[in-house]
Amino acid sequence: MEQLRQISLAAVNIDGVLLNDTFSPVIHRFVTSRGGRYDAEVEWEIFSQPQLIAAKALGVAAGLDGSPEDVLTAYFEEREAYLAEHPLRLLDGAADLLRRLRGLGLRTVCYGGLDKSHFDRHLGELAHLFDGPGYVCTNDFRPGLHEITTEFFGLRHDQALFIDDVARVAEAAKELGVPFIGHPSDFAHGFQGELMRRVGVRHLVGSLDEIDEPLLRTLDAEAAAGRVRSG
CATH class of the missing domain: 3.40.50.1000 (HAD superfamily/HAD-like)
Incomplete structure (x- = not known):
């Protein structure tokens, strides 16, 4: 060749x-389960950002008052639960x-x-x-x-x-x-x-x-x- x-x-x-892709489904559920609106702008602000910057945007989208560190912890907890049912492959x-x-x-x-x-x-x-x-x-x-x-x-x-x-x-x-x-x-x-x-x-x-x-x-x-x- x-x-x-x-x-x-x-x-x-x-x-x-x-x-x-195991990130999109978890982020979508994280936002919508808390009454937030999930749209293209939310994805743009979160995806491929440093974790704490993404967590800050995720918290805003989900309507949370916690620190980015707290949001990140909650997100990874939900991701682990998701992976238990939908394993990485x-x-x-x-x-x-x-x-x-x-x-x-x-x-x-x-x-x-x-x-x-x-x-x-x-x-x-x-x-x-x-x-x-x-x-x-x-x-x-x-x-x-x-x-x-x-x-x-x-x-x-x-x-x-x-x-x-x-x-x-x-x-x-x-x-x-x-x-x-x-x-x-x-x-x-x-x-x-x-x-x-x-x-x-x-x-x-x-x-x-x-x-x-x-x-x-x-x-x-x-x-x-x-x-x-x-x-």
Whole structure:
């Protein structure tokens, strides 16, 4: 398989891309069960933010007076209860996607807002398919595209492809000129697909199998031609 010419790194989000989305349902229930209104703006303020910033927005949406720390504690308690009934699982096509990326000559790294133990527990069996640190926790510098690309791998923005389920990350990618593929959650009450279209994401997929060689070569050609930021 001929290697890509421009892109040399693929950074793949953990929750919502490699693992099933367990954040949207819990956040939705957290807000609506307390009488709050859940809409696209709520998701925009919460998703892919540092935990305490997200917790502050979550508390406002849910109408709570507690501190962000208290809201965060309550949220994770509810998430644990949700996971007991809806366990985390590897999404269909995840391992094949990683092998496909590597087959095109890309280094791969996983990233997300939870600490590395989350990666080790749920993706440890695939650790051999990742490079560098394997996993980067971005909670302290979200969304983390610039840091992962330049600081962890020493690359230019147009040499790294990010695959994520959140529109805020897509917006940052567009601003930086980072190649991006959106994989929004299929959660019935979610707005990430709508928000990604609003941001102007051109490459949206509904399954990991859609991130095939032709799509990856298209992104590579766009990056080489300096067309990542366009339209």
